[in-house]
Amino acid sequence: MTARQRDFTAPRVRLLTPAGELRPTPEAEPYLPLVEALPDEMLERFYRDMVVSRRIDIASANMQRQGQLALWVPSHGQEAAQVGSAHAARAQDHLFPSYREHIVGMIRGLDPVHILELLRGATLGGWNPDENGNFHLYTLVLAAQTLHATGYAMGLQFDGLSGTGEPETDAAVLVYYGDGATSQGDANEALVFASSYQTPQVFFIQNNHWAISVPVSRQSRSPLSLRGGGFGMPGVRIDGNDVLVSYAVTRQSLDEARAGAGPSLIEALTYRMGAHTTADDPTKYRADAEVQHWAERDPITRYRTWLAGRGASAAFFDDVDTEASDVASDLRRRALELPAPTREKIFAHVYSEPHPVMAEELAWLEAYEAGFEGGPA
Ligand SMILES: Cc1ncc(C[n+]2csc(CCOP(=O)(O)OP(=O)(O)O)c2C)c(N)n1
Ligand SMILES: [Mg+2]
Numbered sequence: 321m322t323a324r325q326r327d328f329t330a331p332r333v334r335l336l337t338p339a340g341e342l343r344p345t346p347e348a349e350p351y352l353p354l355v356e357a358l359p360d361e362m363l364e365r366f367y368r369d370m371v372v373s374r375r376i377d378i379a380s381a382n383m384q385r386q387g388q389l390a391l392w393v394p395s396h397g398q399e400a401a402q403v404g405s406a407h408a409a410r411a412q413d414h415l416f417p418s419y420r421e422h423i424v425g426m427i428r429g430l431d432p433v434h435i436l437e438l439l440r441g442a443t444l445g446g447w448n449p450d451e452n453g454n455f456h457l458y459t460l461v462l463a464a465q466t467l468h469a470t471g472y473a474m475g476l477q478f479d480g481l482s483g484t485g486e487p488e489t490d491a492a493v494l495v496y497y498g499d500g501a502t503s504q505g506d507a508n509e510a511l512v513f514a515s516s517y518q519t520p521q522v523f524f525i526q527n528n529h530w531a532i533s534v535p536v537s538r539q540s541r542s543p544l545s546l547r548g549g550g551f552g553m554p555g556v557r558i559d560g561n562d563v564l565v566s567y568a569v570t571r572q573s574l575d576e577a578r579a580g581a582g583p584s585l586i587e588a589l590t591y592r593m594g595a596h597t598t599a600d601d602p603t604k605y606r607a608d609a610e611v612q613h614w615a616e617r618d619p620i621t622r623y624r625t626w627l628a629g630r631g632a633s634a635a636f637f638d639d640v641d642t643e644a645s646d647v648a649s650d651l652r653r654r655a656l657e658l659p660a661p662t663r664e665k666i667f668a669h670v671y672s673e674p675h676p677v678m679a680e681e682l683a684w685l686e687a688y689e690a691g692f693e694g695g696p697a
Contacts, residue, residue, distance in 0.1 A: 328542030330545045330546055330556075333556055334559035335568065337622070338616065347556075348565060351565065364632070366403055366407065367624065368643065369426070370399035373423035375644035377394050377422075381598060388440065389440050390441050397614065397618070398420065398528055398591075398592065400566055400623065404565070404566025405496075405588070406423065409492075410491075413492050413494060414456065414472055414491065415493075416469035417455065417465065417496050418496050419459065421496050425453075428452060429455070430453065434447045463506040467509060470493075470513045470521060471513075473492070473519035473583075474517050474519055482580070483520060483579065487575070494521075494522050494524060496526060499529065500531020502525060502547065511523065512551060514583040523586070526560060526588050528591055529591055530606070533606075545557035545587035553585060554584040555584070555586075557589060560590030561590055561619040593614065664682065
């Protein structure tokens with residue numbers, strides 16, 4: 321045996337077992353007080369948000385199948401990772417999503433109709449993060465948001481908006497990306513800069529085990545949480561289907577980042593139960609047994625069991641179901657009413673001043689479309 325390291329393992333930090341029992345693993349013990357400090361309303365809110373997320377997922381996937389959305393990006397199975405971590409952020413923090421974090425945006429105050437607007441092709445842009453809880457734009461270019469986030473965190477630091485010792489105003493950055501995105505150069509460059517400048521930042525990897533049809537086992541031979549240590553920052557691997565640990569570990573990491581302790585990395589082990597997007601068919605590349613294994617670790621079921629065990633009533637669960645249905649049907653109704661963008665809008669914001677090429681292209685498009693009037697559709 322040579323001195324070369326061959327053992328690459330990391331414990332999975334967990335508070336809530338798949339059976340819904342609060343039984344912290346040894347590494348999770350220090351996080352327990354953060355959960356014990358949560359009021360009942362917050363614990364109930366976690367459940368509500370996870371159920372709302374799942375209902376919106378179903379309603380939106382249906383809309384895509386009915387031809388009302390160009391695409392839907394499901395988050396079924398990842399509700400605990402997203403809801404727990406989103407609630408860990410403070411109002412002044414900045415969140416940089418990839419493209420699957422719909423409920424994170426909603427928790428920050430984004431009206432989800434703006435997400436459907438994008439996926440319906442009814443807008444040519446996104447939303448203003450300043451008016452939407454510092455929830456930044458979706459980024460389809462894998463891992464690009466990790467660099468945006470690190471740049472933003474450096475800016476916070478240079479502007480003296482973090483690490484001053486004022487917990488109510490010090491800000492931090494939380495950036496989401498996937499297991500596949502960890503292979504991008506951008507993700508690695510972001511880790512280098514974050515570590516070099518000790519940015520106030522948390523990297524949150526949702527390891528849902530697949531990058532479309534490529535399994536995470538192909539992309540990394542060691543737990544992704546170990547990448548933190550390789551770049552000189554703490555890394556922790558959590559059970560991403562446990563909303564309590566997702567909340568507590570992210571809370572602690574963001575608190576430390578705001579206080580000036582530098583960046584850290586969280587790998588949330590979870591599973592994408594559905595397709596990558598509605599354009600994907602996962603039955604072509606993954607085994608039913610694997611999906612079944614994860615179905616038995618469902619984040620909502622385990623949390624519901626725990627809540628019921630500590631006294632949540634049947635009426636509470638019924639109310640949440642009703643509310644989630646209402647939110648989803650209201651969203652659907654509003655999405656169907658979204659006006660299509662006018663053809664002028666495509667050209668209007670390319671340059672700040674009128675531009676002859678834009679005028680020429682608009683005239684061409686108008687003439688082209690006029691050619692269909694009265695003729696074949
Ligand atoms: C730079 C870049 N390369 C490739 C793609 C195509 N692509 C879109 S999603 C995806 C897989 C991403 O997997 P992961 O990071 O694990 O996130 P997940 O979709 O599983 O949440 C790929 C390869 C892309 N969008 N951007
Ligand atoms: Mg993935």
